[in-house]
Amino acid sequence: MVQKVVIIGAGPSGLLLAHYLLRRGQYRVEIYERRADLRLVDASQDRTFPISLQERGRKALREIAGLDEAIAAASVFCNGTMIHRKRGRARKFPRATPILTLDRNRLVMILLQQLTQMYPVEQFSIRFSCECVQIDQKAKTVTLQPGQGEAFLLNYDRLVAADGARSQIRDILVRDAGLHCEQSDVPDAYKSVFLPRLDPALGIELEPDKIHGFNRDNQTRMLMVPQPGDRLNGVLIFDVEQNLNLSTKDEVLTFFREGFPLFGQLMSETEAEDFVKRPVGRVLTVRCDRFHEGDSILLIGDAAHAVSPSxxxxxxxSLEDVSIFDRLLEQYEDDWSLALPAFTQQRVPDAHALKDLSDYSFPRTQGLKVEFFLRLALKKLLHQWFPQRVKPFVFDLLLDHNLSYSQILSLNQGWINKVKRSLR
Ligand SMILES: Cc1cc2nc3c(=O)[nH]c(=O)nc-3n(C[C@H](O)[C@H](O)[C@H](O)COP(=O)(O)OP(=O)(O)OC[C@H]3O[C@@H](n4cnc5c(N)ncnc54)[C@H](O)[C@@H]3O)c2cc1C
Structure with a gap:
């Protein structure tokens, strides 16, 4: 019998899960998304940021025919990072393996386009500007509130919370179903920035295959990533307590031209006006004790385990979650009452390990920063000489998609504990 799966949230995890479920042939999928249809809105007003995808995420995309190719075609492969400075030449940090980078909203659009091209509306539908506001687990219904008009009830066989770090469904499960979840706000806030990569009149031509960073001080930095069409998309990251006083176009232009001269020169008056109107993004980290409820509710992606982007x-x-859940559906012949607890059992330890790795891989104190770079260089060298005996340091290990996050953490537990202790 065909089961109806309602997915809340059309981010990367919800959309990729729709692909996987539809491929199994025994599901009808309906997605409800709070935001407007990205294919129709002006992206310059929207909150977005560049995402780097490594083999771990790409492997999950590759399982759906054509998806990884479509995403790679819309991405830029960066073979290093350049840290620009007010004075002096930029510092180059090359990468042995180029990394795929693309804008979060572009990734979402490609996942969506492929779904709508591959499946008829009888199998797959999506409704935008429609927010999940309540669920009734006994009756198996969700209450959805469209942007305009009356709220309505919808029944489901299975419900997926793919509604991101501030998941409404997770909050309801915490309140009503005893889900245990710790949440904390990261002090960093961010705002999207869109710039040209070149300005021949000013003689500026930023390298097309590098991530471009600029640290104004310990709290304020920019990260800009080349996009197809000679554009740079990125973010200004700042401490949320800091009042940047950027409420007019002129204030924005002065701020960037003084604090980030290279990027400031590339900023047009229109971009400065748009920047004022864009919302500030906050990052919330989430640590839950399970990723399911009963035999019909799944939490996936950031809704289950949001981490800092460090x-x-x-x-x-989040993409890896999807392929792991699909494997469990295969193993348990689509019996969600078995696949859901198995997902929790397999994935919660990895999610907790990922949170520790995200929170504590980067040192904050000066002394540990020096030690960090020494360890990085030494482990790289020793690994080249004795690949069987010495594993690379944490960042290089993260690129090894055959290792789970729990394994990566246990190989670096000493370092992680040291950084953790330095913050007490
Ligand atoms: C600045 C920044 C940089 C990052 N860089 C990287 C990176 O380089 N590499 C990497 O792997 N990760 C990165 N991340 C993390 C990455 O963006 C997330 O892990 C990923 O987007 C999670 O996907 P998701 O689908 O689970 O959630 P989301 O992308 O958050 O999508 C959730 C969707 O649910 C919708 N929604 C929310 N509530 C409701 C509701 N009640 N009803 C209906 N819809 C709802 C939202 O509008 C949203 O579209 C970065 C994050 C940030 C903030």
Whole structure:
């Protein structure tokens, strides 16, 4: 019998899960998304940011025919990072393996386009500007509130919370079903920035295959990533307590031209006006004790385990969730009453390990920063000489998609504990 799966949230995890479920042939999928249809809105007003995808995430995309190719075609492969400075030449940090980078909203659009091209509306539908506000687990219904008009009830056989770090469904399960979940706000806030990569009149041509960073001080930095069409998309990251006083176009232009001269020169008046109107993004980290409820509710992606973007793993882990859940459906012949607890059992330890790796891989104190770079260089060298005996340091290990996050953590537990202790 065909089961109806209602997915709340059309982010990377919800959309990729729809692909996997539809491929299994025994599900009808309906997605409800709070935001407007990205294919129709002006992206310059929207909150987005560049995402780096490594083999861990790409492997999950590759299982759906054509998806990884479509995403790779819309991405830029960066073979290093350039840290620009007010004075002096930029510092180059090359990468042995180029990394795929693309805008979060572009990733979402490709996942969606492929779904709508592959499946008829009888099998797959999506409704935008429609927010999940309540669930009734006994009656198996969700209450959805469209942007305009009356709220309505919808029944489901299975419900998926793919509604991101601030998941409404997770909050309801915490309140009503005894789900245990710790949440904490990261002090960093961010705002999207869109710039040209070149300005021949000013003689500026930023390398097309590098991530471009600029640290104004310990609290304020920019990360810009090349996009197809000679554009740079990125973010200004700042401490949320800091009042940047950026409420007019002129204030924005002065702020970027003084604090980030290279990027400031590339900023047009229109971009400065748009920047004022864009919302500030906050990052919430989430640590739950299970990723399911009963035999019909699944939490996936950031809704289950949001982490800080410091090591660029949140999306990779969210996509990996999907292929792991699919494997469990296969193993238990689509019996969700078995696949759901098995998902919790397999994935919760990895999610907790990922949170520790994201929170504590980067040192904050000066002394540990020096030790960090020494360890990085030494482990790299020793690994080249004795590949069987010495594993690379944490960042290089994250690239090894055959290792789970729990394994990566246990190989670096000493370092992680040291950073943790330095913050007490
Ligand atoms: C600045 C920044 C940089 C990052 N860089 C990287 C990186 O380089 N690499 C990496 O792997 N990860 C990165 N991440 C993390 C990555 O963006 C997330 O892990 C990923 O987007 C999670 O996907 P998701 O589908 O689970 O959630 P989301 O992308 O958050 O999508 C959830 C969707 O649910 C919708 N929604 C929410 N509530 C409701 C509701 N009640 N009803 C209906 N819809 C709802 C939202 O509108 C949203 O579209 C970064 C994050 C940030 C903030």
């Amino acid at each position: 090591i660029g793993q949140g999306c990779n882990a």
